[in-house]
Amino acid sequence: xxxxxxxxxxxxxxxxxxxxxxxxxxxxxxMPIQYAGVVQEHLCVRDGVGIFDVSHMGEIDISxxxxxxxxxxxxxxxxxxxxxxxxxxxxxxxxxxGVVDDLLVHRLAEDxxxxxxxxxxxxxxxxxxxDRARPFQVEARNIGAxxxxxxIQGKHSEPLLQRLSxxxxxxxKYYHFKTGKIHRVDCIIARTGYTGEDGFEIxxxxxxxxxxxxxxxxxxxxFSLQPIGLGARDTLRLEMGYALYGNEIGAGSSPLEAGLGWxxxxxxxxxxxxxxxxxxxxxxxxxxxxxxxxxxxxxxPRSHYRILREGHPVGEITSGTFSPSLNxxxxxxYVSSECAEKGTRLEVEIRSQRVPAEVVPLPFVPSRVKK
Amino acid sequence: MEVPKDLLYTEEHEWIRVKGNxxxxxxxxxxxxxxxxxxxxxxxxxxATVSQSKTFGVVESVKTVSDLYGPVGGAVTAVNQExxxxxxxxxxxxxxxxWMIEVEISSAKELETLLSPEKYAERIKEExx
Numbered sequence: 001x002x003x004x005x006x007x008x009x010x011x012x013x014x015x016x017x018x019x020x021x022x023x024x025x026x027x028x029x030x031m032p033i034q035y036a037g038v039v040q041e042h043l044c045v046r047d048g049v050g051i052f053d054v055s056h057m058g059e060i061d062i063s064x065x066x067x068x069x070x071x072x073x074x075x076x077x078x079x080x081x082x083x084x085x086x087x088x089x090x091x092x093x094x095x096x097x098g099v100v101d102d103l104l105v106h107r108l109a110e111d112x113x114x115x116x117x118x119x120x121x122x123x124x125x126x127x128x129x130x131d132r133a134r135p136f137q138v139e140a141r142n143i144g145a146x147x148x149x150x151x152i153q154g155k156h157s158e159p160l161l162q163r164l165s166x167x168x169x170x171x172x173k174y175y176h177f178k179t180g181k182i183h184r185v186d187c188i189i190a191r192t193g194y195t196g197e198d199g200f201e202i203x204x205x206x207x208x209x210x211x212x213x214x215x216x217x218x219x220x221x222x223f224s225l226q227p228i229g230l231g232a233r234d235t236l237r238l239e240m241g242y243a244l245y246g247n248e249i250g251a252g253s254s255p256l257e258a259g260l261g262w263x264x265x266x267x268x269x270x271x272x273x274x275x276x277x278x279x280x281x282x283x284x285x286x287x288x289x290x291x292x293x294x295x296x297x298x299x300x301p302r303s304h305y306r307i308l309r310e311g312h313p314v315g316e317i318t319s320g321t322f323s324p325s326l327n328x329x330x331x332x333x334y335v336s337s338e339c340a341e342k343g344t345r346l347e348v349e350i351r352s353q354r355v356p357a358e359v360v361p362l363p364f365v366p367s368r369v370k371k
Numbered sequence: 372m373e374v375p376k377d378l379l380y381t382e383e384h385e386w387i388r389v390k391g392n393x394x395x396x397x398x399x400x401x402x403x404x405x406x407x408x409x410x411x412x413x414x415x416x417x418x419a420t421v422s423q424s425k426t427f428g429v430v431e432s433v434k435t436v437s438d439l440y441g442p443v444g445g446a447v448t449a450v451n452q453e454x455x456x457x458x459x460x461x462x463x464x465x466x467x468x469x470w471m472i473e474v475e476i477s478s479a480k481e482l483e484t485l486l487s488p489e490k491y492a493e494r495i496k497e498e499x500x
Contacts, residue, residue, distance in 0.1 A: 034407060231407070231434055300433075302436065
């Protein structure tokens with residue numbers, strides 16, 4: 001029998017335990033799932049500010065003369081349009097159009113980028129990048145282990161972070177970043193996040209993890225900051241209708257069906273993996289679509305529950321939860337395209353019952369990111 | 372974790388408070404802590420029959436869904452209707468306002484198979500290690 005490899009820990013593992021976190025295995029990591037409770041943490045981010053240790057996320061540094069040219073063949077979105085210190089949300093696809101991963105590309109310079117990828121895919125992604133980089137003059141380095149990532153999310157994130165930052169933050173636009181010092185530590189300070197609130201994701205060297213995290217927790221007291229676990233990270237992203245790899249997107253499903261056509265630039269000059277397959281899918285028309293549904297009765301929709309329309313199966317839930325902001329069950333699901341129209345009445349099969357639901361536009365909760 | 376001395380317990384973390392031939396049933400402090408925020412409790416109707424070790428309902432938290440198992444068999448004589456609008460009482464007061472159903476115990480013998488507070492306390496100690 002093969003043994004599972006030991007779980008990886010972030011440099012903040014001890015700090016989380018001291019803060020009362022419940023730690024669980026997640027994507028090969030030992031991570032905090034919750035501290036005070038999912039609902040309380042969720043509302044803390046919606047109403048004020050919360051801090052997340054997301055150091056399990058992977059980081060890959062890409063540099064060299066061909067860096068841009070290489071990235072143009074690697075990802076589906078158009079890296080050419082990316083200005084200095086801007087960030088691009090994009091996908092890497094297989095030739096059949098399935099998704100290798102979704103990721104952020106940060107442009108440090110014309111010939112220097114760094115990628116932020118999902119924890120569950122980090123090793124696979126790095127290998128994928130290395131394999132595809134061979135014909136190019138680029139160097140790809142896996143810097144995940146030495147990089148700490150913290151997310152500070154919520155309307156008080158800017159005033160809190162500004163106290164410790166040596167650069168002004170108010171002029172960092174959404175999906176842009178600056179390099180600067182936070183509590184005297186060199187950081188990449190990006191205005192991005194996975195919550196739908198204004199906020200930042202900061203990246204810095206792992207050796208400073210406890211010092212920076214501790215200082216943010218301390219200064220955060222004035223803003224009622226709370227540490228937030230992966231449980232609330234999931235309910236927050238779900239309320240925004242953000243895709244999660246392994247749920248809404250994956251190797252076996254179409255990113256067009258997931259509604260991610262906006263990051264797939266079929267017209268860009270560079271040939272990228274998956275382009276032909278995706279072009280064919282688009283021409284043929286989509287048989288199913290990702291839709292958001294809201295339960296009209298009590299109950300909690302969860303992944304893999306069946307969706308019916310007038311008693312006939314029309315799809316399946318990819319992610320579902322109880323929405324702490326809306327106080328009802330919400331879910332994302334793949335349904336036949338004709339059932340994805342706003343207002344369509346559907347039913348969710350929850351155990352032996354069929355609970356009425358309605359297709360609603362995404363996001364479920366209005367985004368408050370600073371555009 | 373609070374384990375009141377006047378209750379009996381199941382391996383699946385339900386408790387029962389016996390008064391005469393009636394028993395009030397809920398889930399333990401340990402159970403609610405493991406589940407996290409309870410958002411929905413599905414319970415049988417008054418008059419329904421529940422059986423020992425068989426599911427009689429479902430408790431849903433934000434994170435997960437869990438079956439409820441009958442500590443004993445019997446007819447349901449009362450249901451905590453307040454949990455419909457305030458499921459969070461299962462978290463805040465699992466042995467009080469978070470009670471779920473009351474049953475008329477059909478066989479007192481079944482009570483003998485349940486865990487004493489001491490045994491249950493040991494049981495959850497094992498699970499936390």
